[in-house]
Amino acid sequence: MCVKRVPETGARITLTGDAQAIDTSLLGFTISPHEECAVEEALRIVGEHGGSTTVLTLGPPGAAEQLQNAMAMGVENAVLLETDGSDWNAEATAAALADAIRAQPEPFDVLLFGNEGADTGDYQVGVRVAHTLGLPCVTGIKGIAIEDGKLTARREAGGGWEIFELPLPAVVTVKEGINLPRYASLPGRLRAKKTPIARIEPQPRASALETIRLVVPPEQETHVEILAGGADAAPRVVEVLRELGLV
Amino acid sequence: MILCLVDGDPVSLEALTFARGLGDVEALMFEETDVDGYTAHARRVVHPLLGDYAPEAWAHAIVELEPEVVVAPGTDRGHEVLAHVAARLGVPLAANVVAAAADGDALQLTRQRWGGSLLEEARLTGTPKLLTVAAHAVVAQSAGVTTTTEEFTPSLTDEHFVVQVSGREQPTAGTVRLDTARVVVGGGRGVGSKEGFELLEELANLLGGTVGGSRVVTNLGWRPHSDQVGQTGARIAPDLYIACGISGAIQHIVGCKSAKRILVINKDQNAPIVARADWAVIGDLHEIVPAIVAELRKNGT
Numbered sequence: 032m033c034v035k036r037v038p039e040t041g042a043r044i045t046l047t048g049d050a051q052a053i054d055t056s057l058l059g060f061t062i063s064p065h066e067e068c069a070v071e072e073a074l075r076i077v078g079e080h081g082g083s084t085t086v087l088t089l090g091p092p093g094a095a096e097q098l099q100n101a102m103a104m105g106v107e108n109a110v111l112l113e114t115d116g117s118d119w120n121a122e123a124t125a126a127a128l129a130d131a132i133r134a135q136p137e138p139f140d141v142l143l144f145g146n147e148g149a150d151t152g153d154y155q156v157g158v159r160v161a162h163t164l165g166l167p168c169v170t171g172i173k174g175i176a177i178e179d180g181k182l183t184a185r186r187e188a189g190g191g192w193e194i195f196e197l198p199l200p201a202v203v204t205v206k207e208g209i210n211l212p213r214y215a216s217l218p219g220r221l222r223a224k225k226t227p228i229a230r231i232e233p234q235p236r237a238s239a240l241e242t243i244r245l246v247v248p249p250e251q252e253t254h255v256e257i258l259a260g261g262a263d264a265a266p267r268v269v270e271v272l273r274e275l276g277l278v
Numbered sequence: 279m280i281l282c283l284v285d286g287d288p289v290s291l292e293a294l295t296f297a298r299g300l301g302d303v304e305a306l307m308f309e310e311t312d313v314d315g316y317t318a319h320a321r322r323v324v325h326p327l328l329g330d331y332a333p334e335a336w337a338h339a340i341v342e343l344e345p346e347v348v349v350a351p352g353t354d355r356g357h358e359v360l361a362h363v364a365a366r367l368g369v370p371l372a373a374n375v376v377a378a379a380a381d382g383d384a385l386q387l388t389r390q391r392w393g394g395s396l397l398e399e400a401r402l403t404g405t406p407k408l409l410t411v412a413a414h415a416v417v418a419q420s421a422g423v424t425t426t427t428e429e430f431t432p433s434l435t436d437e438h439f440v441v442q443v444s445g446r447e448q449p450t451a452g453t454v455r456l457d458t459a460r461v462v463v464g465g466g467r468g469v470g471s472k473e474g475f476e477l478l479e480e481l482a483n484l485l486g487g488t489v490g491g492s493r494v495v496t497n498l499g500w501r502p503h504s505d506q507v508g509q510t511g512a513r514i515a516p517d518l519y520i521a522c523g524i525s526g527a528i529q530h531i532v533g534c535k536s537a538k539r540i541l542v543i544n545k546d547q548n549a550p551i552v553a554r555a556d557w558a559v560i561g562d563l564h565e566i567v568p569a570i571v572a573e574l575r576k577n578g579t
Binding site: 040043044053064065120121125147149150151154155157158159162163168169173187188189190191192194195196198206207208211238242243245246247248250251253256257258259261263264265269277278 | 330331333354357358360361362364365366368369370371372373374388390391392393394395396397398399400401402403404410440441442443444445446447448449453455456460461484485486496497499502503504506509510511517518528535539540541542547552553554555556557558559560561562565566568569570572573574577
């Protein structure tokens with residue numbers, strides 16, 4: 032599975048002086064939420080069918096921390112595609128990951144991604160890797176079952192579900208809600224610290240989509256009217272509901 | 279040609295409205311959607327192999343038309359189909375765009391990062407230019423024009439249907455969808471327990487709405503993940519959002535900020551969500567919500 036290191040943002044986002052990145056000097060980092068579920072799903076699949084798991088990430092040297100977190104959950108192998116910490120575009124990220132995946136010694140059955148990175152929200156790295164590797168792909172998945180060499184994937188649609196069937200090997204991008212990720216155990220953490228991480232130095236490339244700057248959107252402050260009296264405000268609340276035409 | 283993918287989701291009409299700002303638009307329809315008035319030209323894709331949704335088949339039809347710009351709604355399908363087009367042609371995809379303006383041959387874009395709590399200003403060059411429009415970034419508006427629809431048959435083969443919807447499970451009859459509900463009653467950690475949501479259910483039922491929850495609540499298993507409002511859940515745009523016991527982390531705010539009105543019920547007047555509200559009742563939701571329910575029943579709702 033492929034994961035991404037993202038900052039744990041608090042109540043407000045603060046930018047660096049040149050408005051090119053989030054100021055992370057006071058922030059911790061985590062695996063992007065959809066991808067944490069990809070790690071859990073990989074472990075669940077292997078728990079059910081056997082096999083082994085490998086986690087890859089493209090990021091700065093510090094992203095080793097996220098690989099160790101995944102290994103502490105139970106992933107066996109980790110590969111770091113090490114960058115200088117600058118933001119890589121989706122095309123370059125996908126190309127580097129595809130190269131690294133092709134170079135893996137063992138063939139794979141399922142390649143999992145998060146549906147979109149929590150930070151850049153590009154919605155495309157998994158699909159691009161699938162095309163490069165010539166594999167079938169489905170995105171936004173909240174349920175996976177594997178049987179007889181076939182993968183069945185479920186996606187929420189219109190309040191119900193739509194079902195896809197893919198031949199293996201396949202690429203699936205998952206969404207939070209597919210599972211509840213496990214906590215890492217203490218022995219898992221200790222083992223993860225001792226397990227070596229394979230390192231690759233990928234080459235960046237430019238995109239025809241160029242970031243100019245980041246902007247924190249202005250707060251949409253509304254004029255809040257406090258309906259006083261706690262539970263005694265109920266008649267006033269119902270009046271508001273009536274004004275809105277809801278009762 | 280500026281092409282706009284219409285995928286059956288009502289958000290498609292927002293994308294069509296957005297695309298008109300870039301020039302003359304052709305709507306590309308794979309499923310029956312009423313686009314009358316929204317654009318002068320529409321193409322309905324027809325093909326003997328075309329049944330239920332198949333991302334690569336849809337992407338292939340777009341590629342075959344050789345458009346200069348493709349706009350799609352910021353839905354699962356919109357993102358997926360344009361990602362396939364982008365991968366096939368080796369061009370970028372700008373996802374969840376909220377504003378676009380021509381700058382010579384380039385497009386100056388503003389797009390959402392972090393689910394909309396951060397914006398990126400970017401410049402997109404090359405052809406074709408692919409972008410999805412963030413849900414609820416624009417209000418769908420008819421242009422009041424007569425729409426002429428013609429049929430288009432792309433050259434599809436079996437290889438485009440390796441991945442296709444092979445079955446469906448319909449929602450339980452009578453359920454109100456979170457993404458299209460007029461009223462959403464949201465609950466956070468302050469609701470206190472799984473059982474605490476029964477109160478919220480009762481209020482939602484009386485108002486013909488549905489219940490949503492914060493990420494805390496879905497991670498605790500008090501509600502199914504499909505009820506989550508926020509960056510990793512649903513983006514809602516109801517007439518009224520009633521936020522009960524929710525403090526208002528930015529990841530939650532980006533999911534509910536398109537609500538036309540927000541009523542907050544919270545113990546803490548300084549909770550971030552209060553600053554986003556139109557009305558706030560400060561106090562214990564376990565007393566306030568039953569009082570509102572009782573008042574509604576008294577009024578014969």
